[in-house]
Amino acid sequence: MNNKNLLIKNASEVVTCKGFKTKKGNEMNDLHIIHDGAVVIEDGIIKAVGSTEKILENIKEENYEVIDASEKTLLPGFVDSHTHLVFGGYRAEEFSWRLRGDSYMEIMNRGGGIINSVRGTKEASKEELIQLGKKRLNSMLSFGVTTVEGKSGYGLDFETEIKQLEVMEQLDKVHPLDIVKTFLGAHAVPEEYKGKEDEFIDFIIEKVLPIIRKRNLAEFCDVFCEKNVFSIEQSRKLLLKAKEMGLKSKLHADEIVRLGGAELAAEIEAVSADHLLQASDEGIKAMAEKGVIATLLPGTAFSLKEEFARGRFMIDNGCAVALATDFNPGSCFTESIPLIISLATLYMKMTPEETITALTINGAAALDKADKIGSIDVGKKADIVIHEFPSYKFLPYHIGVSTVEMVIKNGIMVYD
Ligand code: NIG
Numbered sequence: 001m002n003n004k005n006l007l008i009k010n011a012s013e014v015v016t017c018k019g020f021k022t023k024k025g026n027e028m029n030d031l032h033i034i035h036d037g038a039v040v041i042e043d044g045i046i047k048a049v050g051s052t053e054k055i056l057e058n059i060k061e062e063n064y065e066v067i068d069a070s071e072k073t074l075l076p077g078f079v080d081s082h083t084h085l086v087f088g089g090y091r092a093e094e095f096s097w098r099l100r101g102d103s104y105m106e107i108m109n110r111g112g113g114i115i116n117s118v119r120g121t122k123e124a125s126k127e128e129l130i131q132l133g134k135k136r137l138n139s140m141l142s143f144g145v146t147t148v149e150g151k152s153g154y155g156l157d158f159e160t161e162i163k164q165l166e167v168m169e170q171l172d173k174v175h176p177l178d179i180v181k182t183f184l185g186a187h188a189v190p191e192e193y194k195g196k197e198d199e200f201i202d203f204i205i206e207k208v209l210p211i212i213r214k215r216n217l218a219e220f221c222d223v224f225c226e227k228n229v230f231s232i233e234q235s236r237k238l239l240l241k242a243k244e245m246g247l248k249s250k251l252h253a254d255e256i257v258r259l260g261g262a263e264l265a266a267e268i269e270a271v272s273a274d275h276l277l278q279a280s281d282e283g284i285k286a287m288a289e290k291g292v293i294a295t296l297l298p299g300t301a302f303s304l305k306e307e308f309a310r311g312r313f314m315i316d317n318g319c320a321v322a323l324a325t326d327f328n329p330g331s332c333f334t335e336s337i338p339l340i341i342s343l344a345t346l347y348m349k350m351t352p353e354e355t356i357t358a359l360t361i362n363g364a365a366a367l368d369k370a371d372k373i374g375s376i377d378v379g380k381k382a383d384i385v386i387h388e389f390p391s392y393k394f395l396p397y398h399i400g401v402s403t404v405e406m407v408i409k410n411g412i413m414v415y416d
């Protein structure tokens, strides 16, 4: 289908996910559903949303390609706002070691972990990484994801970091999914900078960031702010310099140790702080106050057998929560949205409605794009997913199984 004018009618539910309210988390429960709804799409943009009856009064059906969505549910495309999708090589053996009892940090400290993927990514050619990336994006699309954030961070040197970002730039051009690029040069300390972390941060600031900025290779800067990786001070310095150069901030914060990453995110008014398994009450409240999105990654906690982040506490304290996969070769090798939905609802005490909000409009907000994507609303990109079953309530109910039937990206059907 290549027709840009599309009418989707008779949907049992159009779950619009309209309205993003950072400072009142409980509004995450309001999905703004239209029953027996229709959506009009022109030139890739949503032109009208309403009851099928009303919509049909105002348009000529014959001017549109028509999809009858009877007994089906329409949702905005999911926004997977935290992934590490470009990497070479895999780490299946590390997963077995973890099952045996080794911790993620132990494996990292003996040269496995991120550094293992750095080796694989350095060895891979750009073309190989593009081919791998396409496969991964196809898989994400099959789960109803229409926008994905992707991080560098498996290079830790100038060339390979740039290579990863260029691969994402290329993938964004050739694949229907939109990719939002994040520079995560401070993802681990490379061998040659062990014990000289400050120098590594300076190297990134002086030698890498200016080029990324000049070539517009990333929209966000991220850092692994963690004990024995990068300190609060180093993270602050990097993110503030990046901000001066026009890159918005994200942090891997308080994942393994309570270091004060949530507090730092609030202090520098980052767009999001991610993971937050160990975030303090004060840090969470400060984030809520400053409107920093809490991006929770339950697949990672699950895969590492850690306690889940306190999603319920965050929402109850006014924090806007987003959910994402954290797709990566180490701590969470999954692009499964159904898994994330199951974990959030069954283990994090999030309601089905909050979970959907966290994967759509709040995911968009975590990428500073809540004005363009994340809801079925007039003027937004027509990124719409048709799910089998007559209600969104089937998404958590159908455990671990994708309910996606058709994906429409920019008004064009790209998966069915
Ligand atoms: O988000 N915590 C740091 N970074 C990734 C893991 C990356 C890896 O293990 O390769 C994360 O979990």
Ligand code: FE
Binding pocket: 082, 083, 084, 252, 326, 328
């Ligand atoms: Fe991550």
